[in-house]
Amino acid sequence: MRSLSRYSRANEINRQWTEEYLNEAHSFGLVPVRCHCNVMVWSEDRERLRNIRNDTGSALAQMGCKPRHNTVDAPTLYWAGIPGGEGDFPAEESFHTFIEQAACLFIGETNHASSLSPFGIKMADRLSGRPIHLDISDEPMKRGITTNRNKFILGPSGSGKSFFTNHLVRNYYEQGAHILLVDTGNSYKGLCRLIHERTRREDGIYITYEEDRPITFNPFYSEDRQFDVEKRESIKTLILTLWKREDEVPKRSEEVALSGAVNAYIRRITDNPELRPDFNGFYEFVRDDYRRMMEKKRVREKDFDIDGFLNVLEPFYKGGDYDFLLNSDKEIDLTHKRFIVFELDNISSNKVLLPVVTLIIMETFISKMRRLKGVRKMILLEEAWKSLMSPNMATYVLYLFKTVRKYFGEAVVVTQEVDDIISSPIVKEAIINNSDCKILLDQRKYLNKFERIQTLLGLTGKECSQILSINRANDPSRRYREVWIGLGGVQSAVYATETSTAEYLTYTTEEGEKLEVERMAAKTGSMEQAIRVLAAEKNSGRR
Secondary structure, eight states, X not given: OTTGGGTOHHHHHHHHHHHHHHHXXXXXXXXXXXXXXXXXXXXXXXXXXXXXXXXXXXXXXXXXXXXXXXXXXXXXXXXXXXXXXXXXXXGGGOEEEEHHHHHHTSOSOOOOOOOSSSOXXXXXXXXXXXXXXXOSSSHHXXXXXXXXXXEEEEOOTTSSHHHHHHHHHHHHHHTTOEEEEEESSOTTHHHHHHHHHHTTTXXXXXXXXXXXXXXXXXXXXOTTOOOOHHHHHHHHHHHHHHHSOTTOOOOHHHHHHHHHHHHHHHHHHHHXXXXXXXXXXXXXXXXXXXXXXXXXXXXXXXXXXXXXXXXXXXXXXXXXXTTTTTOXXXXXXXXXXXXXXXXXXXXXXXXXXXXXXXXXXXXXXXXXXXXXXXXXXXXXXXXXXXXXXXXXXXXXXXXXXXXXXGGTEEEEEEESOHHHHHTOHHHHHHHHHTOOEEEEOOOGGGGGGHHHHHHHHTOOHHXXXXXXXXXXXXXXXSOEEEEEEEETXXXXXXXXXXXXXXXXXXXXXXXXXXXXXXXXXXXXXXXXXXHHHHHHXXXXXXX
């Protein structure tokens, strides 16, 4: 090249480039490689193909690359790109570079393909913004990637996890699923209210505790007056929780006596349809009729102290401090309601109310599991960790995560702290080991403890790289948040949660935006109309 450079200016320039390449390789100890990169485009329309080629060439030119339209070797390159055909790759189509630059041009992800399944959620491709239909429940099970539909969602405050879960449950609800949510931050109030209005108050049940409107239930109410084994056992467990302390184990004779009381009262209300079943009625039945039955059987006081039993339960009887809790006059059977939100923030520290409410929640979902055949169902627990720490609730969670798949259901846990999972061994084992779908949002706040997250979730190096790339190069012209979804440790990718302005206003958890929607709803008399008006204003302002 040095000799030929005398006869041509182009040879002289090439010689200088070659010298610079060799000097840099020697100085920095870089590894030289032969590299080939290409962009293949295709179209059924010849005119459309010409436009795609021109657009691709323009994009490469903007990157500082001189495009070369290869029409001669295209079939050979296509063949060489198929696994097993790389031996036919033409060497003259490669160039020398260093391994760092070659790796930068290597594509680790591409445009995502929509799932073939009819069921799924609406997401967006992070690179192109193209809408994607994504199934993370049914299709992975059919393909053998996962063995259950359970999901674990992790993201720090402000990463968009509540926004994503709102989007997830809304898509599931609109495709016929039954949704039960346990929340401690009013994250789903907007969506629940919208569903409540749209269904003319038939659905979208929002249950929370307020001084003037406390949480009320009726564990003995059944719309069809059917009390199967699961229903009877849940009532028995509920009363046992009220009666005994967490660390107190009931005697066998006490369990038998309690079971007999529950069954006898259920027979009473089943045989007499005019009787209104509630806890007051059960208390009076035990106090009067069941006491006489115990005396006939000559049950000793040390085997079942009926007076002590009634004394402990008296606060829940009429006139007691908690007489409102189990004597609701609203005849609502939650089994057939498709969207239910339990907001536990106001009672998260109440040692009396919280265990009862959590048991009612579990009973409601288990009733859905047993009675709703062929219907998709989901229970989502968001930041409800104080309710999960009790032994009864932890046992229920373990049972749910292991068996819910058998009933066409899925359990989802959303948290912003990994320590919450680790602090309860039984919950950690139940959630992590039985959640084949793991969803992580922006983890930059957790960089100092990301190794713990990687170890806990069993993430590979590639998956860690994908997760740490979230929201690093977002398009400012698009309003979206990226989310990483991993399935069974086999398949993983980063997607974008991109919604319309109306959806954003429905899901938002920003206090100012929520108040703005509520004020407009009070003005228009409708949540949906308020969202439409505000969305139109924001869209016109953006244009």
